[in-house]
Amino acid sequence: MKLSWIFDEVKDYFFIALGCFIYCIGFCTFMLPYEFTPGGMTGVSAIIYYATGIPTQYSYFAINAVLLAIGLKILGFKFFAKTIYATTCITIFLGLVQGILRQPDGTLPLVVGDQPFMAAVIGACIEGAALALVFINNGSTGGTDIIAAIVNKYKSFSMGRILMWLDFIIVSSSFFVFHDWNKVVTGYVILIISMILLDYTMTSAAQSVQFTIISEKYEEIAQAINKDVHRGVTELFGEGWYSKQERRVLIVMARRRESTQIFRLIKHIDNKAFVTMTKVVGVYGEGFDYIKT
Numbered sequence: 001m002k003l004s005w006i007f008d009e010v011k012d013y014f015f016i017a018l019g020c021f022i023y024c025i026g027f028c029t030f031m032l033p034y035e036f037t038p039g040g041m042t043g044v045s046a047i048i049y050y051a052t053g054i055p056t057q058y059s060y061f062a063i064n065a066v067l068l069a070i071g072l073k074i075l076g077f078k079f080f081a082k083t084i085y086a087t088t089c090i091t092i093f094l095g096l097v098q099g100i101l102r103q104p105d106g107t108l109p110l111v112v113g114d115q116p117f118m119a120a121v122i123g124a125c126i127e128g129a130a131l132a133l134v135f136i137n138n139g140s141t142g143g144t145d146i147i148a149a150i151v152n153k154y155k156s157f158s159m160g161r162i163l164m165w166l167d168f169i170i171v172s173s174s175f176f177v178f179h180d181w182n183k184v185v186t187g188y189v190i191l192i193i194s195m196i197l198l199d200y201t202m203t204s205a206a207q208s209v210q211f212t213i214i215s216e217k218y219e220e221i222a223q224a225i226n227k228d229v230h231r232g233v234t235e236l237f238g239e240g241w242y243s244k245q246e247r248r249v250l251i252v253m254a255r256r257r258e259s260t261q262i263f264r265l266i267k268h269i270d271n272k273a274f275v276t277m278t279k280v281v282g283v284y285g286e287g288f289d290y291i292k293t
Helices: 002-031 040-052 056-075 077-101 116-136 144-154 159-173 181-205 218-229 256-269
Strands: 207-214 233-239 246-255 274-281
Touching: 002 040, 002 077, 002 116, 040 056, 040 077, 040 159, 056 077, 056 144, 077 144, 116 181, 144 159, 159 181, 207 218, 207 256, 218 233, 218 246, 218 256, 246 256, 256 274
Parallel strands: none
Antiparallel strands: 207 246, 207 274, 233 246
């Protein structure tokens, strides 16, 4: 059990680092060269970079260091163990990726040429998917997450709403640097796309299905699912309200990719069976995901 826990922790830290690296690629390749402002603390560091020329990794680290110091005092170390790690990773990767991409004249290349909107869409997709990889493995990139957690502790505002308003303020602030509403609106588009990709990636990664099966041949169906799909089956006792006849109800939890095989088995055994399938986000236990704290 201890070895399994250690393996899960190592895996989490590896994928958090990978997600941070991918995020920095999207940010440094498609945001900074086109002077776009994403949400979060990287957006703040980007505005500081556009206005003063201070490298993003320095301002990002400095701001997060202050927020982490405040957050540690208020929320405790356990909340921030992986946040400190992710913040350190992003700080290192921001400098590394920019160092690799930077041209001899000190500028960052325009990877997709004179196509700023395409750069915004690609960058937002990369950032959203990368953040999902971090969050799926119980990581956090700090910054506005810390502010939201602190506010949420003392006020009855949801973290999602706080983060939304903080991102809106950060993106809108870029107007005071560029005086260009086109860049601000593009920043809003980046926020929306990255949030959609973040939500989609996290949902699809954890998606399972639950089958409810009512059939006279419930024993054969349960045996087939257990033997061929290698999924457990729970048998419940029910009664038809109108007929007052006793019914056996089978409950099966499975991965979404296994649903086609289960349907085929049911149809082969009893094509008149009553079956419902519902999507389930997050199934924990043997054969699925581990409960992580």
